[in-house]
Amino acid sequence: MSSTSTIYDFSTLTGSIDAALHNWMSPGLVLTAELVLVGLIFLTFYALLGLFLVYLERKVCAVMQNRYGPNRVGPLGLLQTIADLIKLLMKELIPIRKADQFLFNLAPFIVIIASFMAIAATPFAKGLQAVDLNIGVFYVMAVSSLGVVGILLAGWSSNSKYSLIGAMRSGAQIVSYELSVGLSLLAIVVFSGTMQLSGIVESQADGWWIFKGHIPAFISFVIFLVASTAEINRGPFDLAEAESELTAGFHTEYSGIKFAFFFLAEYINMFIVAAIGATVFLGGWMPFHIGNWEAFNHVMDFIPSMVWFFLKTFFVVYLIMWFKWTFPRLRIDQLLTLEWKYLMPISLINIVVIAFIVLMGWHF
Amino acid sequence: MNMIFNYIREIFRAISSLWAGMRITGKYFVSPGQIVTQKYPENRATLKMQERFKGEIIMPHDENNQHRCTGCGICEMNCPNGSIEILTNRVPNADGKTERIIDKHIYHLSMCTFCGLCVKTCPSDALAFGQEFEHAVFDRKKLTKVLNQPGSSLKKEAKQ
Amino acid sequence: MSEEIIKNIIVRENEDYIINMGPQHPSTHGVLRLEVCLQGETVKYIIPHIGYIHRGIEKMCEAITYQQIIHLTDRMDYLSAHMNNEAVCLCVENALQVEVPERVKYIRTILDELNRLASHQLWWSAFGMDLGALTTFFYGLRDREMILDIFEESFGSRLLHSFNAPGGLMHDVHPNFQKGIKDFITYFRKKLPEYDQLLTGNVIFQQRAKGIGIMSREKAIAYGVTGPSGRGSGFSCDLRKYAPYSAYDKVQFNEILYTEGDTLARYKVRMDEMWESMNIIEQLVDNIPEGDYTAKMKPIIKLPAGEYFQRVETARGELAVYIVSDGNKTPYRMKFRSPNFSNLFVMNELAAGGKIADLIAISGSLDLVIPDIDR
Ligand code: SF4
Ligand code: SF4
Numbered sequence: 001m002s003s004t005s006t007i008y009d010f011s012t013l014t015g016s017i018d019a020a021l022h023n024w025m026s027p028g029l030v031l032t033a034e035l036v037l038v039g040l041i042f043l044t045f046y047a048l049l050g051l052f053l054v055y056l057e058r059k060v061c062a063v064m065q066n067r068y069g070p071n072r073v074g075p076l077g078l079l080q081t082i083a084d085l086i087k088l089l090m091k092e093l094i095p096i097r098k099a100d101q102f103l104f105n106l107a108p109f110i111v112i113i114a115s116f117m118a119i120a121a122t123p124f125a126k127g128l129q130a131v132d133l134n135i136g137v138f139y140v141m142a143v144s145s146l147g148v149v150g151i152l153l154a155g156w157s158s159n160s161k162y163s164l165i166g167a168m169r170s171g172a173q174i175v176s177y178e179l180s181v182g183l184s185l186l187a188i189v190v191f192s193g194t195m196q197l198s199g200i201v202e203s204q205a206d207g208w209w210i211f212k213g214h215i216p217a218f219i220s221f222v223i224f225l226v227a228s229t230a231e232i233n234r235g236p237f238d239l240a241e242a243e244s245e246l247t248a249g250f251h252t253e254y255s256g257i258k259f260a261f262f263f264l265a266e267y268i269n270m271f272i273v274a275a276i277g278a279t280v281f282l283g284g285w286m287p288f289h290i291g292n293w294e295a296f297n298h299v300m301d302f303i304p305s306m307v308w309f310f311l312k313t314f315f316v317v318y319l320i321m322w323f324k325w326t327f328p329r330l331r332i333d334q335l336l337t338l339e340w341k342y343l344m345p346i347s348l349i350n351i352v353v354i355a356f357i358v359l360m361g362w363h364f
Numbered sequence: 365m366n367m368i369f370n371y372i373r374e375i376f377r378a379i380s381s382l383w384a385g386m387r388i389t390g391k392y393f394v395s396p397g398q399i400v401t402q403k404y405p406e407n408r409a410t411l412k413m414q415e416r417f418k419g420e421i422i423m424p425h426d427e428n429n430q431h432r433c434t435g436c437g438i439c440e441m442n443c444p445n446g447s448i449e450i451l452t453n454r455v456p457n458a459d460g461k462t463e464r465i466i467d468k469h470i471y472h473l474s475m476c477t478f479c480g481l482c483v484k485t486c487p488s489d490a491l492a493f494g495q496e497f498e499h500a501v502f503d504r505k506k507l508t509k510v511l512n513q514p515g516s517s518l519k520k521e522a523k524q
Numbered sequence: 525m526s527e528e529i530i531k532n533i534i535v536r537e538n539e540d541y542i543i544n545m546g547p548q549h550p551s552t553h554g555v556l557r558l559e560v561c562l563q564g565e566t567v568k569y570i571i572p573h574i575g576y577i578h579r580g581i582e583k584m585c586e587a588i589t590y591q592q593i594i595h596l597t598d599r600m601d602y603l604s605a606h607m608n609n610e611a612v613c614l615c616v617e618n619a620l621q622v623e624v625p626e627r628v629k630y631i632r633t634i635l636d637e638l639n640r641l642a643s644h645q646l647w648w649s650a651f652g653m654d655l656g657a658l659t660t661f662f663y664g665l666r667d668r669e670m671i672l673d674i675f676e677e678s679f680g681s682r683l684l685h686s687f688n689a690p691g692g693l694m695h696d697v698h699p700n701f702q703k704g705i706k707d708f709i710t711y712f713r714k715k716l717p718e719y720d721q722l723l724t725g726n727v728i729f730q731q732r733a734k735g736i737g738i739m740s741r742e743k744a745i746a747y748g749v750t751g752p753s754g755r756g757s758g759f760s761c762d763l764r765k766y767a768p769y770s771a772y773d774k775v776q777f778n779e780i781l782y783t784e785g786d787t788l789a790r791y792k793v794r795m796d797e798m799w800e801s802m803n804i805i806e807q808l809v810d811n812i813p814e815g816d817y818t819a820k821m822k823p824i825i826k827l828p829a830g831e832y833f834q835r836v837e838t839a840r841g842e843l844a845v846y847i848v849s850d851g852n853k854t855p856y857r858m859k860f861r862s863p864n865f866s867n868l869f870v871m872n873e874l875a876a877g878g879k880i881a882d883l884i885a886i887s888g889s890l891d892l893v894i895p896d897i898d899r
Contacts, residue, residue: 064389065662066400161543165565165880235656236728245884247550326389327382328728329656331881332565342375378727388722389659400666416698418680444592479595479686480694485823493680 009126046116046268051081053267053317060318061325091256096158099253103157108254108261110150115268118144122275123197126285126305136197137185140276141178145231147265148174151240151250154262158253166249169332170240173230176339177237180227183347187220187354188280201284208283216354221281223347225319228273230335233266235324239332270320271313278312285309413495418478421448421471422494423511430519431512433490435466439482447476466512473499474507540568547576551654551884554894556868558887565879570872574865578898585858590616590690590825593858598684600862601896603643604838606635609688611845614769615834616690617819619827619847626771627815628692633771634705634808635687636836637801641712642671643839644794644801647891651791652723654888655732660723667715674704690825692818705809709802716798724795733788737874737886740785747873748866751841752797753890756790758783763837775807787889794891826853840864840891864896 021030055070055078062069070077096104121136123129133139148171155167189195191212192203203209209217230237241249251262278284285305287297330338392398404411413419425431435452449470457463483491491511501507546557555576561568581600585593590612597608610632617624645668652660672682678698679685687694698704723729739749744757754761762779764772780796782789827849835844841863848857867890875883 060393061658063396063399064393065659066392066398066666067662068399068401068403071403161541165543165562169565235658238656245551245880322386322389322393325659326385326722327657328652328723328726328732329881330728331732331879333879334728334731381725381727381730384721385723385726388718400669414677414680416678416680417676442592444588444595477595477684477686478681479592480680481591481595484689484694 011126042116042119046119047264049271050264050267051085053271054081054084054263056314056317057267057321060321064322064325085260088260089257093256093258094253096160096253098159100157100159103153104253105258107150107154107157108258108265110153111147111265112150112261112268114143114146114150115265115272117146118272119268119275121197122272123201123279123284124306124309129198132196132198134194134196137189137195137200137276137280140197140272141182141185144269144272145174145178147269150265151233154254155250158250160253162246162248162252163250166240166246166252170233170250172332173233173237173239173335176336177227177230177343180223180339180343180347181231183344183351184220184224184227185276185280187217187347187351190351190354190358191217197279197284200280201286204283204286208281208286208288210281214357216350216357217281219350220347220354221277223343223350224277224281225316225323227339227343228277229320229323230339232269232273234270234320236327236329237335238324238329239335270317274313274316274320275309277316278309282312282316283308284312413497415495416493417495417497418480418493419497420473420494420499420509421476421482421491421511422496423469423490424492425513425516426519428519429513429516431490431516432488432519433466433469433486433512434488434518435464435469436487439486439491442481442485444479444481445475445477447472448482465518469511471509471511472507473509474504545883552887552894553650553892556892556894556897558871558883560880560883562880567875567878567880567883569876570883572868572871574868574894574897576898577895579895581899582858582860586855589853590827590855593855594688594690595684595686597860598686599895600860600899601838601840601843601864601893602683603646603893604639604840604843605684606632606639606687607836607838608843609686610636610770611834611836611838611843613688613690614836615832615845615847616825616827618834619830619832619849620690620825622691622819622821624692624819625815625817626813628817628819629771630808630812631693631697631817632688633775634805634812636770637804638671638674638705640839641798641801642668644798645671647794647839648719648723651888651891654884655729657723657726657729660719663715663718663722667712670708670711674701674708677701677704689818689821691821692816696817702809702812705805709806712798713802716795719795724791730788732881732885733791733889734786736787736878736882737889738784738786739870739874741783743870743873744785747870749841749870750866751838751863751891752780752793753790753867754841755780756782756793756889757785761842763835763842767835769834769836771808772804775804777804787885790889790891824853826851827855835861838863840893840896841867860899862896862899864892864894868892868897 018030018034021033024030025033058080059069059077070080073079073083095101118140120131121129121133121140123132151170151174152167155163155165155170158164188200188209191209192200194200194203204212206212210221233240239249241251246252251259254262285308287300287303287305287308402411423431423433435450437450437452440448440450449468449472450466451468451470452464453467454462455465478493480493483493499507540561541563542559542561544557545560546552547555549558552558557573557576559571559573561570579599581596584596588596593612594609597612598605600608645664649661649664649668652658652664675685676682678701679687679694739753739757741758743749744754744759749757749759750761758781760779760781763769764777765779777800780793780800782793827847829849829851832847832849833844835842837843842861843863844861846859846861847855850856871883871887871890874886878886
């Protein structure tokens with residue numbers, strides 16, 4: 001479609017930076033410099049995003065519950081989470097005498113690194129993506145489920161009974177829900193014929209998959225939402241921390257900044273699954289287009305692609321928050337029943353249906 | 365076939381029940397006008413406690429710095445947890461007889477359970493409930509108050 | 525039945541995986557400690573440990589007068605403060621054979637029901653939160669606030685009102701009393717269906733509550749489980765029907781009975797009781813007779829020597845007051861039969877064999893108030 005060409009391509013910007021650097025230094029140095037640069041940008045983005053998501057969640061749930069939410073620190077309480085972060089930084093790191101010290105200290109880093117790695121492959125805007133792997137979907141799924149190792153280690157090494165139960169629940173949960181997430185993403189991979197995230201976005205230039213893919217795509221979107229909510233341990237699937245049962249689950253024994261790591265990782269994970277969902281089902285940074293309304297489509301194109309991406313992502317984030325603040329928590333056996341008796345079979349059938357649709361060329 | 369039909373119906377019923385709940389929270393999300401929280405320190409000027417609110421025990425004084433407490437000690441006796449101590453003095457009055465007057469009406473806010481018995485049983489209606497509720501202090505001793513103001517005296521009322 | 529209870533006496537074994545829920549735990553609603561033995565996720569047995577908030581109220585009562593006792597009873601089951609007050613007052617009034625004015629009876633009944641509503645609202649909020657639906661907490665408290673405002677307007681305090689006095693009330697209700705109640709009922713009749721949509725109908729909630737912690741009628745009777753928890757098992761034990769006090773003989777209402785005996789049944793009993801309470805209040809609130817707010821009482825109450833007994837239906841079950849008097853102005857011995865104590869100890873029977881999450885649901889559905897257990 002011709003209109004897509006008007007969208008600003010970030011690769012021109014990154015390309016020119018790259019060229020400028022090449023004029024300055026040797027290729028080896030350039031690579032190092034770029035790695036450091038990208039790393040720093042991501043770190044800053046990561047921290048700010050985490051803080052903002054915590055704030056957002058508190059605001060959203062507050063309004064749902066007829067409250068104001070944070071409104072004391074800074075305008076509209078925007079600085080509240082920063083104040084909380086400073087508080088967490090200054091808190092004492094309580095050492096657990098009988099804990100397995102090495103693993104105990106390692107666990108928060110594993111969790112946070114896993115979420116950090118997943119964010120690398122996210123296409124934020126046209127041409128703005130740290131690494132565009134040709135197996136992007138696969139990579140994101142693989143990396144984001146690494147976090148469970150950290151959770152298991154945290155629960156095991158804390159040497160606390162509550163933590164252990166929480167960690168074991170989390171293990172069972174993530175291992176099973178990983179399947180549904182994979183299968184629901186696979187549906188779109190079948191549609192678009194590529195695993196590359198940028199390719200999937202490009203394939204939605206003439207309409208998002210959730211619209212193009214008929215009902216099966218919608219079903220897999222719902223399955224994706226449910227399963228990924230479970231995968232990131234959020235309510236109503238927050239069994240790993242189930243505060244009314246296990247006080248705080250796997251991070252009961254953590255304090256200060258180590259606790260903050262878990263906390264931050266949880267929110268970043270929420271962002272990541274929302275970003276993946278938005279990219280794969282809702283067209284990523286693609287603007288919203290309606291058929292042949294050229295004028296309308298043109299106006300939509302003027303909204304920067306970055307804005308589109310964040311709009312969609314935060315829409316999904318909002319959905320996930322909406323779930324959490326409405327539903328009661330499931331029990332562990334019901335959680336597994338839901339996966340193995342409902343989500344799994346449905347997504348398998350769904351894939352078959354989709355394969356059939358693609359084979360017959362019925363999708364738009 | 366019937367089983368599959370039930371399976372699908374079950375799923376739809378489940379989703380519709382979940383949607384019903386989400387409608388409720390969603391409804392409140394889009395109507396922030398329904399927020400019930402009061403912005404407390406900001407609304408201090410307009411915040412008015414109910415007239416019967418039991419904030420603390422006070423002894424109302426009139427413009428001549430006079431109260432009505434005779435120092436009879438009934439409130440002290442009726443208080444279930446010893447929150448009130450009455451210290452009296454004996455002074456000669458105009459007729460030359462010694463008379464008991466109140467020296468200090470000591471009230472321990474920290475122990476008071478606001479049962480209202482002292483206010484109710486005081487024979488001369490000398491006590492009342494105050495609307496003050498911001499009682500936080502840094503020193504527990506500050507919660508012990510002397511209710512009759514210094515230099516105050518007993519209001520002599522014409523006997524009806 | 526009692527042999528069966530003896531058979532169920534718990535023997536700890538060395539390799540048991542025991543976790544202590546409480547005294548500081550988010551879902552024990554107070555300082556209750558449950559020693560829970562687990563096998564994986566499954567609960568093997570529970571041993572409740574009580575006494576963390578024992579204040580010796582019964583003993584304290586022996587040193588103070590009957591008027592003063594009232595304010596201690598507030599602090600047992602603080603969510604049914606008014607009903608606790610009333611139990612002592614009724615007991616003293618019966619002992620002295622004082623006839624309290626009709627107005628007092630009506631107001632007491634209305635306050636009872638308001639208090640029951642407030643208590644059930646708080647229970648609903650906390651129960652939802654136990655199950656992980658955090659929003660219920662705020663909706664329940666939001667609506668409870670309206671009742672507390674009515675209380676505050678009339679008695680000056682919101683939770684522990686000490687509004688009853690032997691012989692009647694401390695003082696008359698506020699002139700706005702009737703209007704406030706009517707406003708509240710109009711408001712709450714609109715809000716209560718939302719509760720159902722948010723939680724009752726929810727498929728996750730249904731799964732969590734249906735068939736969980738089944739208590740048979742026999743078990744309820746054997747353990748003395750009264751109140752909504754008992755009525756969820758088909759144990760018809762509503763004292764408002766069977767031994768009416770105050771103005772309960774003048775109103776029409778249904779005793780809510782469910783026979784399933786599971787968590788969902790106990791939940792439904794309370795939800796229906798909220799509707800029923802509103803019915804009772806509506807029947808009374810327009811007909812409060814004029815009159816005195818208290819009967820003539822001597823300033824110092826001395827009960828004639830003897831034993832006196834009175835029970836009332838609080839929001840959690842049957843509260844009984846037993847006074848032994850030796851003719852003095854203080855009781856010789858005072859005993860409270862608190863509903864929560866009996867309701868707590870059936871928990872092992874209900875939760876053993878279930879999951880941890882079921883244990884939380886069951887303890888939530890029994891609606892325990894810990895200070896009432898320990899007194
Ligand atoms: S306040 Fe009232 S009861 Fe207390 S000593 Fe004074 S007059 Fe007596
Ligand atoms: S309100 Fe009750 S506790 Fe407080 S001082 Fe008066 S009698 Fe004592």
